[in-house]
Amino acid sequence: MSTGKTTLDITGLKVTIGGREILRGVDLSLQEGRVHGLAGESGSGKTMTGLAVLGLLPHGARATGRIALGGRDLLTLPPRELNKVRGGEVAMVFQDPATSLHPMLSVGRQLTEHMRHHLKLDKREARARAVELLGKVRIPGAEEAYGRFPHQFSGGMRQRIAIAIALACSPRVLIADEPTTALDVTVQAGVLRLLRGLCDELGLAVLLVTHDLGVMSAIADEVSVMKDGLVVETGPRGKVLREPSHAYTRSLLDSLPGETA
Amino acid sequence: MTLEIKDLVVEHRSPGRPVVRAVAGASLTVRPGEVVGLVGESGCGKSTLARAVCGLNPVTEGSITFEGVPVTPLGLRRRTLTGVQMVFQDPYASLNPRRRVGDQIADGLRTARDGETDPADLLERVGLPREFAGRHPHEFSGGQRQRIAIARALAARPRMLIGDEPISALDASAQAQVATLMRDLAVDSGAGLLFISHDLSVVRLIADRIAVMYLGRIVEIGDTAEVWDDPRHPYTQALLRAIPKPDGMGVLPEELTGDVPDPAAPPEGCRFHPRCPFAMDVCRVKEPEPGPVACWLHEPA
Ligand SMILES: Nc1ncnc2c1ncn2[C@@H]1O[C@H](COP(=O)(O)OP(=O)(O)O)[C@@H](O)[C@H]1O
Numbered sequence: 398m399s400t401g402k403t404t405l406d407i408t409g410l411k412v413t414i415g416g417r418e419i420l421r422g423v424d425l426s427l428q429e430g431r432v433h434g435l436a437g438e439s440g441s442g443k444t445m446t447g448l449a450v451l452g453l454l455p456h457g458a459r460a461t462g463r464i465a466l467g468g469r470d471l472l473t474l475p476p477r478e479l480n481k482v483r484g485g486e487v488a489m490v491f492q493d494p495a496t497s498l499h500p501m502l503s504v505g506r507q508l509t510e511h512m513r514h515h516l517k518l519d520k521r522e523a524r525a526r527a528v529e530l531l532g533k534v535r536i537p538g539a540e541e542a543y544g545r546f547p548h549q550f551s552g553g554m555r556q557r558i559a560i561a562i563a564l565a566c567s568p569r570v571l572i573a574d575e576p577t578t579a580l581d582v583t584v585q586a587g588v589l590r591l592l593r594g595l596c597d598e599l600g601l602a603v604l605l606v607t608h609d610l611g612v613m614s615a616i617a618d619e620v621s622v623m624k625d626g627l628v629v630e631t632g633p634r635g636k637v638l639r640e641p642s643h644a645y646t647r648s649l650l651d652s653l654p655g656e657t658a
Numbered sequence: 659m660t661l662e663i664k665d666l667v668v669e670h671r672s673p674g675r676p677v678v679r680a681v682a683g684a685s686l687t688v689r690p691g692e693v694v695g696l697v698g699e700s701g702c703g704k705s706t707l708a709r710a711v712c713g714l715n716p717v718t719e720g721s722i723t724f725e726g727v728p729v730t731p732l733g734l735r736r737r738t739l740t741g742v743q744m745v746f747q748d749p750y751a752s753l754n755p756r757r758r759v760g761d762q763i764a765d766g767l768r769t770a771r772d773g774e775t776d777p778a779d780l781l782e783r784v785g786l787p788r789e790f791a792g793r794h795p796h797e798f799s800g801g802q803r804q805r806i807a808i809a810r811a812l813a814a815r816p817r818m819l820i821g822d823e824p825i826s827a828l829d830a831s832a833q834a835q836v837a838t839l840m841r842d843l844a845v846d847s848g849a850g851l852l853f854i855s856h857d858l859s860v861v862r863l864i865a866d867r868i869a870v871m872y873l874g875r876i877v878e879i880g881d882t883a884e885v886w887d888d889p890r891h892p893y894t895q896a897l898l899r900a901i902p903k904p905d906g907m908g909v910l911p912e913e914l915t916g917d918v919p920d921p922a923a924p925p926e927g928c929r930f931h932p933r934c935p936f937a938m939d940v941c942r943v944k945e946p947e948p949g950p951v952a953c954w955l956h957e958p959a
């Protein structure tokens with residue numbers, strides 16, 4: 398099954414903030430066209446892992462270890478180079494679409510700005526690609542949606558737009574941190590299908606951070622479980638969710654509401 | 659001590675915009691010691707209904723009575739005296755950041771004219787250490803803050819507790835715990851609990867009955883196990899199908915297509931018909947009768 402090429406390889410990632418070790422040697426690898434789910438209770442370091450990949454750790458954080466993408470180590474990349482990677486090869490989607498969307502700029506403007514910057518497209522080409530992306534994330538009336546503003550869309554549509562913006566520059570890696578947590582289940586279902594489809598179709602390597610093991614079960618290929626800054630278990634979805642080998646994973650599964658355990 | 663909502667209509671009016679009928683004829687009863695879960699997609703009118711019960715939104719038509727007395731728009735002070743307390747989604751917004759949590763809990767005790775109880779006792783009841791009373795809200799995590807908000811609500815000895823998405827801003831691990839805590843505390847004190855959430859799996863865990871709301875109406879209501887195991891309204895069925903199961907099988911949940919329509923211009927006939935896979939001719943022209951299941955497929959015999 399996992400014959401895919403490794404796109405991103407994190408090894409021995411440690412992050413210290415103010416003398417406190419937040420990540421204590423994280424190993425994680427993302428494959429082309431696969432969704433890698435990252436679970437674990439709050440404070441275990443899931444978000445920090447994603448931010449480290451993006452070079453967006455809080456001020457004063459120190460990171461050691463290695464984050465390899467296409468032969469480079471993102472941890473040692475000069476800021477200018479890292480800037481190009483972020484929003485280019487590596488894109489992100491957060492829990493709250495407001496984090497990724499500017500309220501005062503039209504959807505079209507936000508989509509094309511990234512592209513013109515990263516892909517060096519002219520205005521017409523960028524517009525055509527933006528409308529195509531809006532269609533791809535299934536925003537109805539893409540042509541018309543191009544000129545509208547974020548507040549004119551529902552929460553689910555806004556998250557789709559955030560995903561379109563993340564995809565604008567054809568990333569190889571998508572970090573999605575609780576992308577459906579704020580959505581209604583009905584809308585979540587659509588966004589999960591969308592993410593799965595994009596992963597299959599574009600060969601994206603996705604790191605999906607979620608506390609929801611139902612979401613994990615629906616779209617992750619591999620699952621890793623974090624606890625106190627370490628990955629305590631990694632394996633194929635079916636194995637980790639059905640026959641967890643680590644006691645902590647078992648306790649997470651047992652604490653689920655709505656399951657007759 | 660029963661809360662009775664009958665054919666409730668609540669409209670929002672804002673200048674230059676069409677009237678929004680956020681609650682469009684909803685009936686619901688919450689008895690003492692009973693937990694009723696109110697679920698439905700965002701925008702369906704859950705908060706508007708909850709705020710009307712607390713007298714924070716005026717009733718346009720229909721009635722809300724608590725212990726037989728009509729609820730009318732009241733000032734905050736009078737409202738707390740009626741014995742209904744509300745816990746909101748955002749504990750950051752509902753607690754005063756500048757006051758010690760013990761003092762804020764003491765306000766609730768004063769409302770109930772309780773001179774005996776120590777605020778620290780209430781902290782203990784919500785599972786927090788007594789010494790937290792001297793601290794300020796910013797010193798706590800989201801889950802702890804919500805427990806403090808619950809302690810403050812309980813201090814007023816409510817006979818009805820309303821939680822409007824009280825767990826939505828919390829972590830999954832804290833969500834089930836806080837929901838269960840609210841249930842236990844309400845039931846132990848003999849109060850009713852109206853628990854609003856868009857998360858059905860948590861509601862299933864704590865509610866005796868589930869009411870499903872769609873576009874301002876209650877479309878299905880019943881015992882939790884019945885609704886969960888045998889949902890009868892097509893909307894309830896779609897909601898439940900959309901919940902992904904943690905069975906490790908890699909099955910994508912089913913999507914319910916289309917957004918919730920604009921409540922300022924609801925569809926004719928059954929409000930769910932544009933999204934319903936079973937819609938028939940009658941559904942497009944005639945609104946189903948309210949009942950345990952408001953759907954033409956389940957006409958009362
Ligand atoms: N800006 C910050 N400065 C210092 N510590 C932080 C900061 N943000 C988060 N942390 C700490 O880092 C740890 C990991 O947090 P995070 O990665 O956000 O966890 P998760 O996403 O798994 O809930 C937590 O202990 C948290 O308190």
Ligand SMILES: Nc1ncnc2c1ncn2[C@@H]1O[C@H](COP(=O)(O)OP(=O)(O)O)[C@@H](O)[C@H]1O
Nearest residue numbers: 670678680699700701702703704705706707921
């Ligand atoms: N103060 C208000 N003014 C105008 N419209 C409102 C107001 N509050 C809510 N609404 C509208 O009423 C409908 C129901 O909202 P709400 O009760 O908040 O739903 P829910 O809590 O189920 O998400 C929505 O269409 C919302 O936009």
Ligand code: SF4
Nearest residue numbers: 928931934941953954
């Ligand atoms: S009344 Fe008709 S449209 Fe409405 S839910 Fe029932 S079958 Fe569907």
Ligand SMILES: [Mg+2]
Nearest residue numbers: 443444445574
């Ligand atoms: Mg996080």
Ligand SMILES: [Mg+2]
Nearest residue numbers: 704705706823
């Ligand atoms: Mg609400």
